[in-house]
Amino acid sequence: MERKRGFEIAKGFENKGINMPVRKTKYSAGYDIESAEDCIIPAYTPGQKPTFVKTGLKAYMKENEYMMLCNRSSNPFKKGLVMANSVGIIDADYYGNPDNDGAFMFAFYNFFDHEVEIKKGDVIGQAIFQKYKLVDDDSAEGERVGGFGSTNK
Numbered sequence: 001m002e003r004k005r006g007f008e009i010a011k012g013f014e015n016k017g018i019n020m021p022v023r024k025t026k027y028s029a030g031y032d033i034e035s036a037e038d039c040i041i042p043a044y045t046p047g048q049k050p051t052f053v054k055t056g057l058k059a060y061m062k063e064n065e066y067m068m069l070c071n072r073s074s075n076p077f078k079k080g081l082v083m084a085n086s087v088g089i090i091d092a093d094y095y096g097n098p099d100n101d102g103a104f105m106f107a108f109y110n111f112f113d114h115e116v117e118i119k120k121g122d123v124i125g126q127a128i129f130q131k132y133k134l135v136d137d138d139s140a141e142g143e144r145v146g147g148f149g150s151t152n153k
Helices: 075-079
Strands: 006-009 031-034 039-041 051-060 065-071 081-083 088-091 104-110 116-118 123-131
Touching (some): 065 081, 088 104
Antiparallel strands (some): 006 051, 031 123, 039 116, 051 104, 065 123, 081 104
8 A cells, every 4th residue: 555644653652652643523624633741831921932742743745745733623712722833834854854753743822821731642633634736936955954943954
């Protein structure tokens, strides 16, 4: 079988009981992603950096695809959680990078007035695979040299 797209356990999480993402219904666009470990997301204060919630996963896909990381619709109302970057984009060349093996995380702010606890195995967001198109005069030739935030370095 040809590998097209999917999820794998990232290095360092092999024996941590990470569950593979699943779609819960046949018409769901997104694969539910769980937290790889317990963590606390503090109440927001100005100037605070987001809290990164580890998934223990990496994703592979075809070169003309990307994966969108989206918040759960219930997170803002039930847990006060919003994604710091609104929508996360994981490019195909992020997979297996030398910095972090392509492990992806969710970056959250907590807008409640109290800390929010995330337990290992809690569904924290969704991943949706998409194709993208190029403009006629596209000339991108750069290559990824690292993990999170490594573009143009």
